[in-house]
Amino acid sequence: MTHEGRQLRTFILAGGCFWCLDAIYQRTRGVHAVISGYLGGHTSAPNYEQVCSGMSGHAEAVAVIFDEAVVPAEIILDMFFTLHDPTTLNRQGHDVGTQYRSAMFPLDETQRQEFQQAIDKFAKLYPDPIVTTFEEPGDFWLAEDVHQDYYSNYAATGYCRVIIDPKLAKVKKYYGSWLKSS
Structure with missing residues (x-):
């Protein structure tokens, strides 16, 4: 995908509630868009x-569209492996169920290799x-409009303050240094 002459890449990632992933990547320099949705069902x-x-x-x-x-x-x-716990099966904190699983959706063989390298790297860091x-x-x-850029629209809610703010x-x-200036 190109945008204004730039070559953009897309990673599709699941790591608990999509509001958390969206909040982080919306604030990351070089991220063109973050789209919350449902996948794998x-x-x-x-x-x-x-x-x-x-x-x-x-x-x-989330689909994270970024400029490499x-x-x-x-x-x-x-960031993906830092902001969620990839060692808990079908849950992140109090969010429990297969909808909160840790999953990566490689779009091609290159992504599959990149994702595997990231897993191998973080496997050494988690007990x-x-x-x-x-x-x-x-x-x-x-996902419905209310779920797009949820944190920016509802930062004062309890979930955002208790769950997303610490992440x-x-x-x-x-x-x-990779986050946008606020």
Whole structure:
């Protein structure tokens, strides 16, 4: 994909609630867009309630569209493995269910290799085994408008203050130079 003469790349990632991933990547330099959606399930055109029920089989995921000339793919993946716990199966904190699984959806063999390198790198840093799966991308179903850039619109809510703010602080601690100035 090109945008204004730039070569953009897209990673599709699932690591718990998509609001958390969206909040981090929306604030990352070189990220052109973050799109929240549902992926990896068996229901056609699922909605939030269907996905949250766990019955659709979908994961909450984000498509991160970024300019690698500004932010390296490795940083996008390092942030992913820093902001969620890739060692917990089908859960992130109090969010429990297959919709909160840790998964990567490689779009080609190059991405599959990059994703595997990131898993191998972080496997050395976590005391427990990484359970992040590779899944076929399939159809990416756009999440409802309320879920797009959720944190920017609802930062004062309890979920954002209690769950997302600490994740932002953690990413800022390790990757602050990659974040946009506020």
